[in-house]
Amino acid sequence: MSSQPTGPPARRGDVGRLVRGAARLLAAACLAVDAYVHADLADQYDGISASISQGNLFRIEAALAALAAVLVLVWRRLPGDLFATAVAAGGLALLLVYRYVDVGELGPVPNMYEPIWFDEKEATAVAQAVAVVAMVYLLLVRPRGRH
Structure with missing residues (x-):
């Protein structure tokens, strides 16, 4: 006698849709953190x-991070x-460059070298990194037929 599952079988498409939805929410939340921290620190x-x-x-x-979210x-x-x-990858790259490299002034861009970590910078770095991972996942596992 074989045992049969009692509930309906889960469809792979449903699971994929749930995971993509979770990745979207995670990416948007991380981009929102990025937007908030930059707006809060701007002045x-x-x-x-x-x-x-x-x-x-x-x-x-x-503004770019908010629009992206x-x-x-x-x-x-x-x-x-x-x-x-x-937006997420560029923001993270610039944060890390200006944390570790004294680039100096570049044309209209001021010298933004800041060789320290503080809570807001760490939160933004983590948020941007998680957003990059979530977005790369979404780019790699696009549903068929969506462009």
């Missing part, structure tokens, strides 16, 4: 400037996912 960096202040660059990052949740299309990945 503290207004004094660091060349043609543009570091505070304004933080405001731009906050909305696109990940609402639009769910390849261009929005690529944009969100670029």
Whole structure:
């Protein structure tokens, strides 16, 4: 006598949809953290400037991260996912570069070298890294027929 499952079989598509949905929520939440921290810290960096202040660059990052979070949740299309990945990866790359390398002033961009870690910087780095991982997952496991 063989044992038969009593409930309906789980469909692989349902599980995949749930995992993709969780990845979207996670990525959007992490992008929201990125947006919040940059917006919150922007006024503290207004004094660091060349043609543009570091505070304004933080405001731009906050706006881009907020837009990316909305696109990940609402639009769910390849261009929005690529944009969100670029925002998270670019933000993380710049954070790490300016943490470890004294690049100096680059044209209109001020010298943003800050060789320390503090709570907000750590939270942003972790959020951006998790967003990158979630977005790369979403880019690699796109549902068939969606472009």
